[in-house]
Amino acid sequence: xxxxxxxxxxxxxxxxxxxxxxxEMIELDDWGYPILRAGPIPHQLVSHARRAVDVCPVxxxxxxxxxxxxxxx
Amino acid sequence: MSDQLLWFTTRGAGIVSLILLTAVVCLGITTAIRWQSSxxxxxxTAQLHRNIAxxxxxxxxxxxxxxxxxxxxxxxxxxxxxxxxxxxxxxxLGLGVISMELTLAVIVTSLLRDRIxxxxxxxxxxxxxxxxxxxxxxxFGTGSDATAVWMLAIQGGCVLAVGLCVIWRLETDRSxxxxxxxxxxxxxxxxx
Numbered sequence: 001x002x003x004x005x006x007x008x009x010x011x012x013x014x015x016x017x018x019x020x021x022x023x024e025m026i027e028l029d030d031w032g033y034p035i036l037r038a039g040p041i042p043h044q045l046v047s048h049a050r051r052a053v054d055v056c057p058v059x060x061x062x063x064x065x066x067x068x069x070x071x072x073x
Numbered sequence: 074m075s076d077q078l079l080w081f082t083t084r085g086a087g088i089v090s091l092i093l094l095t096a097v098v099c100l101g102i103t104t105a106i107r108w109q110s111s112x113x114x115x116x117x118t119a120q121l122h123r124n125i126a127x128x129x130x131x132x133x134x135x136x137x138x139x140x141x142x143x144x145x146x147x148x149x150x151x152x153x154x155x156x157x158x159x160x161x162x163x164x165x166l167g168l169g170v171i172s173m174e175l176t177l178a179v180i181v182t183s184l185l186r187d188r189i190x191x192x193x194x195x196x197x198x199x200x201x202x203x204x205x206x207x208x209x210x211x212x213f214g215t216g217s218d219a220t221a222v223w224m225l226a227i228q229g230g231c232v233l234a235v236g237l238c239v240i241w242r243l244e245t246d247r248s249x250x251x252x253x254x255x256x257x258x259x260x261x262x263x264x265x
Contacts, residue, residue, distance in 0.1 A: 017114075058191060
């Protein structure tokens with residue numbers, strides 16, 4: 001089961017903590033807002049992703065389980 | 074000594090609670106301001122804010138439980154939970170009870186943040202600005218050590234720390250608003 005992070009752009013206030021905790025997947029643009037790397041989160045990073053989601057002061061991040069495209073009926 | 078053990082524990086736990094909750098308030102403000110440095114990332118402030126808050130629950134619990142079970146005052150549980158219901162130092166204890174309950178509300182809503190939504194959580198979180206001063210006044214009013222020099226220094230240090238953080242926050246908000254206004258006007262005057 002693959003995990004993906006989604007960002008609620010309206011909520012995001014650019015605190016930038018997600019990029020500190022998950023630099024492998026998230027970097028910040030010039031204004032401090034996150035840019036997500038495309039694709040599912042590698043297995044070994046899921047716990048870090050969870051922390052990044054957890055620390056967001058405005059609850060703008062969600063960790064979702066994505067159904068792989070080839071598993072859809 | 075042993076018959077006073079509970080009493081000393083109450084006092085000690087109260088003082089430690091004051092120091093921890095002061096740190097929690099300062100770290101919360103620092104999180105809101107988004108301060109960071111090259112050695113101190115923002116998530117560190119936020120995580121410390123949370124973990125010290127959870128730690129303070131233990132000390133507040135010890136403070137309350139030991140003062141209730143201490144036979145010297147025989148407060149009873151109602152006095153610890155219902156504001157101003159204590160025969161003993163009614164006002165000062167009542168302020169402490171309110172402070173504890175507001176703090177509890179802030180912490181419980183933070184733990185349930187995902188479920189209750191951001192707006193409710195934020196609204197309740199503002200209660201911290203009431204809970205912390207009430208706790209300070211409670212300690213100053215009824216603390217057995219409140220007027221000892223070392224305790225005055227601790228209280229003064231705590232008030233100073235939170236006071237400076239509040240001023241820092243107000244200043245930061247003000248300059249951010251000013252910047253936003255300038256951005257919104259968009260009247261860049263290159264020849265000035």
